[in-house]
Amino acid sequence: LTLSQVSVQCITPEQLESPTYETSHSLLQESARVLQGDGNIAQELQMLEDRVELLVPNVSESEASQDLETIAQEAYQLTSPLDIPWLTRYRYALDETTNALPHEMIQCPPLVLCVCSTGDEQETLESPIEVLQELVSSPHVLPEAFRNGWFDPRSVRKEVLVLHDHVEGPPDFQDVPLRAQLQRQFGPHAAVLRLNSCLVATPQSSDLWGGAGQLGSYMNDQDLNLLKRYLAGLVTQCVLPALEQRIAKLNAIVSERKKGVRNLVKSFWRKPKEESESASWNSNKQSNGSGMTSEGKLQVLYRHDSIESQTRLLADTLFLMEDYEAALSTYRLIRDDFKSDKALVHYASVQEMMGLCLLHLGEQASYGRSR
Numbered sequence: 001l002t003l004s005q006v007s008v009q010c011i012t013p014e015q016l017e018s019p020t021y022e023t024s025h026s027l028l029q030e031s032a033r034v035l036q037g038d039g040n041i042a043q044e045l046q047m048l049e050d051r052v053e054l055l056v057p058n059v060s061e062s063e064a065s066q067d068l069e070t071i072a073q074e075a076y077q078l079t080s081p082l083d084i085p086w087l088t089r090y091r092y093a094l095d096e097t098t099n100a101l102p103h104e105m106i107q108c109p110p111l112v113l114c115v116c117s118t119g120d121e122q123e124t125l126e127s128p129i130e131v132l133q134e135l136v137s138s139p140h141v142l143p144e145a146f147r148n149g150w151f152d153p154r155s156v157r158k159e160v161l162v163l164h165d166h167v168e169g170p171p172d173f174q175d176v177p178l179r180a181q182l183q184r185q186f187g188p189h190a191a192v193l194r195l196n197s198c199l200v201a202t203p204q205s206s207d208l209w210g211g212a213g214q215l216g217s218y219m220n221d222q223d224l225n226l227l228k229r230y231l232a233g234l235v236t237q238c239v240l241p242a243l244e245q246r247i248a249k250l251n252a253i254v255s256e257r258k259k260g261v262r263n264l265v266k267s268f269w270r271k272p273k274e275e276s277e278s279a280s281w282n283s284n285k286q287s288n289g290s291g292m293t294s295e296g297k298l299q300v301l302y303r304h305d306s307i308e309s310q311t312r313l314l315a316d317t318l319f320l321m322e323d324y325e326a327a328l329s330t331y332r333l334i335r336d337d338f339k340s341d342k343a344l345v346h347y348a349s350v351q352e353m354m355g356l357c358l359l360h361l362g363e364q365a366s367y368g369r370s371r
Contacts, residue, residue, distance in 0.1 A: 008235055013143040016100050016107060024097035031086075031093035038086045102150060102300060103346045104353075105313040106320065110242040111157045112142070113234075118162060118169040129181060132160045136186065152304040155249075157242040159234065162192045166199075167218070189238055191230055197223050243317060250314035257307050258333045272340045301343055308334050312350070319353060328357035 019027075034041060100107045114135040116128050135141050136158050146153040160182060164173050175192040182190035196218035219227075302309040315330035331354045338347035 006235055008239060011109065016143040016145045018100050018102055019097050027093050027097055028090070031090045034086060041086065044084070103349045104316065105309065106316040108151050108313055109156060110246055111159060111239050113159050113161060115161045115163060118164045118173055128162045128178065129185065132186065136160065149300045149303040155246065157238065159238055160186045160190045164192060164194050166194065166196050193226060193230060195219060195223055243321065247314065247317055250310055254311050254314055254330065254333065258311060301346070308337055315353065319357065324357040324360045328354055331357065
């Protein structure tokens with residue numbers, strides 16, 4: 001495994017908030033709106049429809065089963081080209097509206113990065129050490145998902161970072177003593193990064209930060225190299241060990257409470273959740289699309305310390321690590337529990353993830369295992 005093979009996504013606290021039905025509907029409607037630069041969509045759709053009819057050849061039934069996968073891939077590439085602006089825009093919006101849903105744990109971060117700027121000291125009269133101390137120790141600064149029982153605030157790893165802007169930061173800033181103090185108080189991976197060392201904006205040859213090449217135009221090569229080095233160290237020394245520790249801890253819990261013949265026999269006498277609790281959650285899910293209560297707060301049916309939530313988190317983490325066979329067997333451990341509890345959305349979500357595991361396993365998944 002090399003660093004280039006590791007995909008890491010940085011998300012903000014707002015991205016951990018489940019979107020309401022109204023927000024999702026508004027975003028999808030806006031994304032589906034035809035813009036001036038989208039071209040002639042009616043003509044484009046007609047052309048795709050004509051080409052799809054020519055795509056499926058006239059073959060016998062025996063040949064059809066062999067060519068089905070090839071035909072499906074060609075059809076997907078034909079009907080879903082990435083160069084269609086409105087389709088790309090709508091797909092991005094659809095992904096945004098289905099993020100951070102309360103019936104899955106795939107959004108649970110293994111690490112929280114607490115960041116402050118040296119410019120904050122001039123505004124708040126607090127040193128970066130004091131600001132970071134409050135961010136690390138105060139639970140109220142964490143996203144709502146960590147405060148309502150969905151994610152466990154004690155199991156997430158925290159690292160700290162101080163950013164110094166050459167333009168907006170203090171002119172007499174010294175990073176060496178601050179870095180030493182940070183590492184003494186918060187651990188060896190605490191860091192200080194200098195940004196915007198160029199006094200004159202330099203046009204960017206590649207649009208790394210978005211904004212049509214305008215963002216990041218004050219960063220020189222040294223700033224970029226230091227940032228790359230820091231992120232590489234953060235992934236290899238913090239994120240991956242945090243994931244390994246999570247998998248080891250959850251695997252021990254799940255093995256003790258869900259695996260084995262003894263636990264299989266005990267599952268026959270498992271008491272389902274109170275019907276009123278599951279019915280209330282399903283009702284809220286149907287009414288507003290996000291499992292929210294009438295007060296607008298996220299209703300968590302399975303708290304982070306329940307075995308169902310821990311098993312789901314283990315399965316989702318294994319899926320992210322591309323261990324699809326282990327993820328599939330873990331999803332199966334809680335499928336019947338959700339069905340018994342009449343937690344229909346949780347049950348359907350687990351079935352969906354099992355299907356994705358089988359899809360990734362491909363020919364390795366036999367008919368017996370797929371059942």
